[in-house]
Amino acid sequence: MKQTKPFAFEILARKGKARAGIFHTPHGSIPTPVFAPVGTQATVKSLTPKQLQEVGASLILSNTYHLFLRPGDELVASLGGLHKFMGWSGPILTDSGGFQVFSLAQMRKIDDDGVSFKSHIDGSIQRLTPERSIKIQENLGADIIMAFDECAEPYDRRYNEQAMRRTHTWAERCRDTKTRHDQSLFGIVQGGVFPDLREQSASFISSLDFSGHAIGGLSVGETKAEMREIVNQVTDILPEDKPRYLMGVGTPADILSGVELGIDIFDCVLPTRLARHHAAMTTTGRLNMMNAAFSKDNEPIDASCKCYTCRNFSRAYLRHLITAREMLAASLLSIHNIHTLIRTITSLRDEILQYQQTARKTR
């Protein structure tokens, strides 16, 4: 087998701006475009790593903010790092903690050096800085780690200018702090819904020699059209030869749109969160499996789906589990929902590969 340098990113095929590739990491190669299920607290809710593997996951995300607060990054390091701790031997991405500080923590106080906040778990006062975020992520030991950024409310121009400037300084500090060579650090583009800020941010972040780039501050309240425009604008600026990650985005429609615009990595809590709220994602929309109409329905959630849940269980059974408040409902729906997103993105990848092949043949 060919030995490939860790973090080499191979683009195998293109179709317009869309790319199909492979991103090599120390814990395995990731076929891109890829959807990463989210394991906030070092577990993708209700699923074992074995089930995740069976459902086709090749990359998972875990949250620095949560693991820093509980059980603590130093503890995870002393137990052998996040891969060993959670029993997942494939690639992992950790976010920087930035987004959660701004969305979950109480009483946060931001200054140019970092953020102080009250833990949502025990009320203790905590502090995150770019240096601390990188140190935590080095303790956790994910394959892909993220620069610490400030995620502003998307329509507030003044706040976005300030947050972007901080994000840029913090990105440099993160780059300078990083010590591990078995981790790939991605920079994050901010700038809200403002094209000039997004352009400034994409250009500046691109100049810092990160091994990948993320678009942050989207899917937080802006319209679909705005998201699409910003992604299109930013992917025009980001270097071609490095992976691009659209953070926190994960409806089938958003994935389709993102792939078309040249995004390689997606993550979202949606499939597991919907599963816990009894919703099944299908290629034709969402189904509320609690619906009485399903009580005698012997068909699977989606007849075209080949996931473990659809191969073995009827809608009636899933509805029964939900009605009887059985935990298995969440597991089976999570399997189906994650599989649906992975299947969506895999078929987009196949389409790009196929297109290039056809293009070659007709040349």
Added chain:
Amino acid sequence: MKQTKPFAFEILARKGKARAGIFHTPHGSIPTPVFAPVGTQATVKSLTPKQLQEVGASLILSNTYHLFLRPGDELVASLGGLHKFMGWSGPILTDSGGFQVFSLAQMRKIDDDGVSFKSHIDGSIQRLTPERSIKIQENLGADIIMAFDECAEPYDRRYNEQAMRRTHTWAERCRDTKTRHDQSLFGIVQGGVFPDLREQSASFISSLDFSGHAIGGLSVGETKAEMREIVNQVTDILPEDKPRYLMGVGTPADILSGVELGIDIFDCVLPTRLARHHAAMTTTGRLNMMNAAFSKDNEPIDASCKCYTCRNFSRAYLRHLITAREMLAASLLSIHNIHTLIRTITSLRDEILQYQQTARKTR
């Protein structure tokens, strides 16, 4: 492969009263002695059928009372029966509903014909009779079904006399009602802690030509010594050539004792219930995985255990999942606990097989 008649029971080896055998059912052969995990509501809580298979389960139990009330036995029948409904293709045993009527239902009124009670789910008035219980179990379609019995408080002599008499009449009515040939009907011995009643009951039930026998009314408040004595007495009376089932019993110590006294089948909610309450069963006792002492403990629950949980996760990780209220904690502990009981009983079975082999060689 040898074709064996459904419900043939082969005894392969003996050691004192203990037996190692195989019980053949239409959905597969069960190595005995066997421990059956309980899937009350057509799901062994928090586990997929695939996980159950991987953990070594060869027989599972489901509760007639619960499935009758929700989703309804006729619905299950119309969807193809319980095996298909819950995605478990191996052998299933259903109880008769009797025990739950006496332990869960409200406002029950017993007469010689049957029991009326208020559903614990919606307060509706329901009725179970021996005929109805068999009809429900035929609709569910388990491989092993149970006669409808009355489970009395173990120390009330008068009540036990009356309940035993009813149980006997009901056993005959169940036998006469049964129509399906792909189901094996077991009779149940009652009689509380009273040796003369147990003797009467074991003799009477043995005379009815059931294809297997169960000992009911134990593990409901009597002492361990009393349970042991009754089991010993009853297994002396029950025919040798049919499987014996000790209902609702499932601590490692009770299984050891039961196997020694000639029991072939056990079931218990204990491993999954303990799992949901953070307790791990080990060969040397129970561990409360929430215990702070485990927070930095990088060892598996039980170093001698080969289950998925012990092969992949530390005590510290399990404690983290529990502290973070993650559902995966219950799944991983259920896998470990069920595996521990199956491992206990498998090693007892191996011991019996080994003993007979050695005995043969030295002859």
